[in-house]
Amino acid sequence: MAPPTDPTDPAYAAGLDAADPLGPHRDLFVGAETPLVYFDGNSLGRPLRVTGERLRTFVEEEWGGRLIRGWDEAWMDLPLVVGDGIGAACLGAAAGQVAVGDSTTVLLYKALRAAVALRPGRTEVVLNRDDFPTDRYVAASVARELGLTLRWIEVDPAAGVSVDDAAGVVGERTAVVLLSHVAYRSAWLADAPAITAVAHDAGAVVLWDLSHSVGSVPLALDDWGVDLAVGCTYKYLDGGPGAPAFVYAAARHHEGLDQPVTGWMGHADPFAMGPDWVPAPGIRRMVSGTPPIVGMLALQDMLRLLAAVGMPAVRQKSVALTSYAVDLADAWLAPLGVALASPRDPERRGGHVTLSHPRMREVVAALWQADVLPDYRDPGGLRLGLSPLSTSFTEVRTGLAAVRDLLA
Numbered sequence: 269m270a271p272p273t274d275p276t277d278p279a280y281a282a283g284l285d286a287a288d289p290l291g292p293h294r295d296l297f298v299g300a301e302t303p304l305v306y307f308d309g310n311s312l313g314r315p316l317r318v319t320g321e322r323l324r325t326f327v328e329e330e331w332g333g334r335l336i337r338g339w340d341e342a343w344m345d346l347p348l349v350v351g352d353g354i355g356a357a358c359l360g361a362a363a364g365q366v367a368v369g370d371s372t373t374v375l376l377y378k379a380l381r382a383a384v385a386l387r388p389g390r391t392e393v394v395l396n397r398d399d400f401p402t403d404r405y406v407a408a409s410v411a412r413e414l415g416l417t418l419r420w421i422e423v424d425p426a427a428g429v430s431v432d433d434a435a436g437v438v439g440e441r442t443a444v445v446l447l448s449h450v451a452y453r454s455a456w457l458a459d460a461p462a463i464t465a466v467a468h469d470a471g472a473v474v475l476w477d478l479s480h481s482v483g484s485v486p487l488a489l490d491d492w493g494v495d496l497a498v499g500c501t502y503k504y505l506d507g508g509p510g511a512p513a514f515v516y517a518a519a520r521h522h523e524g525l526d527q528p529v530t531g532w533m534g535h536a537d538p539f540a541m542g543p544d545w546v547p548a549p550g551i552r553r554m555v556s557g558t559p560p561i562v563g564m565l566a567l568q569d570m571l572r573l574l575a576a577v578g579m580p581a582v583r584q585k586s587v588a589l590t591s592y593a594v595d596l597a598d599a600w601l602a603p604l605g606v607a608l609a610s611p612r613d614p615e616r617r618g619g620h621v622t623l624s625h626p627r628m629r630e631v632v633a634a635l636w637q638a639d640v641l642p643d644y645r646d647p648g649g650l651r652l653g654l655s656p657l658s659t660s661f662t663e664v665r666t667g668l669a670a671v672r673d674l675l676a
């Protein structure tokens with residue numbers, strides 16, 4: 269029998285699942301066996317089953333058994349060890365350039381201050397009016413503190429910052445270009461290497477927010493010449509609610525890296541308890557206080573899985589999932605007045621898809637009642653976050669059929 273060609277046919281989704289080399293990984297995640305449809309992996313990823321055992325062993329053996337000795341034996345180095353793991357598995361970053369700790373918001377503040385300090389005398393920070401609120405709010409307070417001007421790039425909310433948009437505002441006064449690699453609303457995938465080059469040509473540095481790309485889109489920060497970057501670990505890295513963020517700073521900047529939260533854990537010799545702050549060598553100076561060890565446990569399981577699968581395969585699955593969601597939206601939802609608020613070109617699209625309709629707020633509320641969990645983002649956007657290793661094509665079809673039924 270010929271394989272089904274209609275994307276709305278359940279057999280079509282089943283065929284995609286059967287042919288998917290990453291399909292079996294879904295069973296590694298807690299909850300994969302339930303009928304719940306999860307479209308929020310770009311906000312809070314599912315836990316891996318092995319993480320339960322890791323947490324139990326940690327309490328009984330490491331925390332309970334080693335007690336304070338744990339700091340010397342392993343925990344002091346964990347922000348950099350896990351940072352190297354993120355760098356190798358996901359960022360294209362050589363060792364010694366990534367540290368884990370704090371929230372994304374706090375690391376963004378520290379990284380932005382450090383970035384501005386790399387360009388003394390320059391007075392502007394360039395950013396996107398439509399970027400995630402925390403980025404805009406932090407930039408506004410850094411601007412207030414340092415007397416800088418924010419230079420906004422205005423974009424179509426269904427798209428994002430193009431290379432030309434960036435080139436149009438970056439200039440000789442620009443200290444830092446702060447942008448999201450994948451836009452939280454539209455999923456627009458910025459051309460990071462080209463925009464980084466635009467910033468560098470103008471003598472500025474770049475600070476990328478990788479929250480929606482890390483673990484979903486392959487990154488090559490070293491090759492792209494990126495200066496600084498931050499990102500979340502509770503989305504596609506499945507680190508769990510409130511898992512700490514990471515910061516990347518290129519080794520060439522370490523010597524003069526001047527971040528403002530100069531805590532004892534970023535000191536060259538924390539237990540000397542000396543009178544003044546002396547920065548630790550390398551990326552360690554970005555650490556401020558006691559590292560959140562428990563918060564880094566789940567993340568390590570996902571990093572191991574991502575390293576084994578490889579980011580190119582993850583991206584391939586991600587593109588297949590988002591493309592399938594777009595096909596179903598075209599077939600079922602466009603006739604009901606739903607518009608695609610994400611790029612149609614998969615080359616310019618990250619790991620989620622946003623579909624807009626004036627009634628989406630109530631539709632999303634009803635979906636949650638039915639155990640279909642996307643999220644809602646103004647204006648009128650239903651956001652499908654399709655975590656590549658834990659989402660199936662059948663799940664995408666089931667969820668979008670529910671959207672169709674609610675709108676019809």
Ligand SMILES: Cc1ncc(COP(=O)(O)O)c(C=O)c1O
Pocket residue numbers: 371372373374400402403448452477479480500513
């Ligand atoms: C682009 C982006 N930056 C930052 C954050 C979050 O920062 P925090 O972890 O500090 O809440 C998010 C999501 O919450 C985000 O989507």
Ligand SMILES: Nc1c(O)cccc1C(=O)C[C@H](N)C(=O)O
Pocket residue numbers: 310311312452
């Ligand atoms: N960090 C979140 C939280 O603490 C509660 C609810 C949602 C979130 C999110 O991650 C939101 C997400 N960054 C977004 O892109 O909308």
